[in-house]
Amino acid sequence: MLSHQSSQRSERDTQQRRAIRSAIERADRPLSPREVLDQAEPQSPGLGIATVYRTLKSGVEGGWLQAVELPGEAPRYEPTGKEHHHHFHCRSCDRVYEIEGCPDDLRHLTPPGFALEAHEIVLYGRCAECAR
Amino acid sequence: MLSHQSSQRSERDTQQRRAIRSAIERADRPLSPREVLDQAEPQSPGLGIATVYRTLKSGVEGGWLQAVELPGEAPRYEPTGKEHHHHFHCRSCDRVYEIEGCPDDLRHLTPPGFALEAHEIVLYGRCAECAR
DNA sequence: GTTCTACTGATAGGGCATTATCAGCAGGGA
DNA sequence: TCCCTGCTGATAATGCCCTATCAGTAGAAC
Numbered sequence: 001m002l003s004h005q006s007s008q009r010s011e012r013d014t015q016q017r018r019a020i021r022s023a024i025e026r027a028d029r030p031l032s033p034r035e036v037l038d039q040a041e042p043q044s045p046g047l048g049i050a051t052v053y054r055t056l057k058s059g060v061e062g063g064w065l066q067a068v069e070l071p072g073e074a075p076r077y078e079p080t081g082k083e084h085h086h087h088f089h090c091r092s093c094d095r096v097y098e099i100e101g102c103p104d105d106l107r108h109l110t111p112p113g114f115a116l117e118a119h120e121i122v123l124y125g126r127c128a129e130c131a132r
Numbered sequence: 133m134l135s136h137q138s139s140q141r142s143e144r145d146t147q148q149r150r151a152i153r154s155a156i157e158r159a160d161r162p163l164s165p166r167e168v169l170d171q172a173e174p175q176s177p178g179l180g181i182a183t184v185y186r187t188l189k190s191g192v193e194g195g196w197l198q199a200v201e202l203p204g205e206a207p208r209y210e211p212t213g214k215e216h217h218h219h220f221h222c223r224s225c226d227r228v229y230e231i232e233g234c235p236d237d238l239r240h241l242t243p244p245g246f247a248l249e250a251h252e253i254v255l256y257g258r259c260a261e262c263a264r
Numbered sequence: 265g266t267t268c269t270a271c272t273g274a275t276a277g278g279g280c281a282t283t284a285t286c287a288g289c290a291g292g293g294a
Numbered sequence: 295t296c297c298c299t300g301c302t303g304a305t306a307a308t309g310c311c312c313t314a315t316c317a318g319t320a321g322a323a324c
Contacts, residue, residue, distance in 0.1 A: 146302080185281090206281060
């Protein structure tokens with residue numbers, strides 16, 4: 001017997017998901033799961049880390065979120081759809097910032113015979129807040 | 133009573149350490165602990181992964197080795213003393229290659245007020261061997 | 265409001281890279 | 295060659311991140 005319902009997946013609009021999505025979109029930088037929890041918890045008291053991980057995972061699968069991988073670090077998450085950009089990792093507060101621009105002459109660094117498909121640039125130092 | 137020996141640290145020159153050091157210096161690219169083991173094992177049959185980790189660690193502390201951290205990857209190791217350079221990560225064979233050159237106009241990417249201390253560039257694609 | 269069931273929080277469990285443990289081995293000075 | 299002790303291999307233990315589990319909760323369609 002066929003169900004009378006369509007095969008649509010539910011995807012409920014819960015308080016927790018709203019808080020998490022909001023926190024990520026509000027931030028102008030990639031957030032770690034821990035940071036997402038801290039930023040979203042006020043809008044959804046009692047929010048658990050498991051729900052954060054679940055929501056991040058489904059966000060990546062759903063295409064509105066992407067993971068930002070940095071050397072020796074657990075991934076951060078930012079919304080998709082932004083322009084090509086890179087990141088600045090503050091060694092003091094450990095936050096990651098988005099930076100504009102890109103030296104797009106990287107092709108000439110590629111060794112002969114190698115096929116360049118993508119690149120990643122990470123700047124390290126102190127953010128404005130930590131530098132003073 | 134003072135010992136008649138100086139306070140020098142021993143640092144024995146063992147077959148295993150020779151094999152590991154040799155493997156790393158022979159390679160023209162950063163090696164993972166696993167790769168070090170595979171490369172060094174023929175010259176020191178029965179070599180264990182624990183010894184590789186121990187030797188890598190003391191090598192970094194001793195200053196002749198440095199860790200190469202890549203996004204979402206366990207660190208690789210290469211000898212210190214090389215010129216400033218970056219790396220190419222082959223998505224097919226997972227090997228990491230050293231590349232020359234650097235677009236040293238990264239300062240202008242740094243946001244106002246931020247203090248730039250270092251940077252990392254990683255190229256992704258297929259190495260010559262995997263590209264054909 | 266009722267009902268169905270996806271969602272949630274707490275936490276146990278899993279995966280993986282690295283380190284600690286420990287008995288036996290092997291540099292290397294005497 | 296002898297002896298001291300640092301070194302080694304096997305593997306248990308750790309640490310960190312993330313996922314699975316499960317009973318209770320709360321969207322949302324009717």
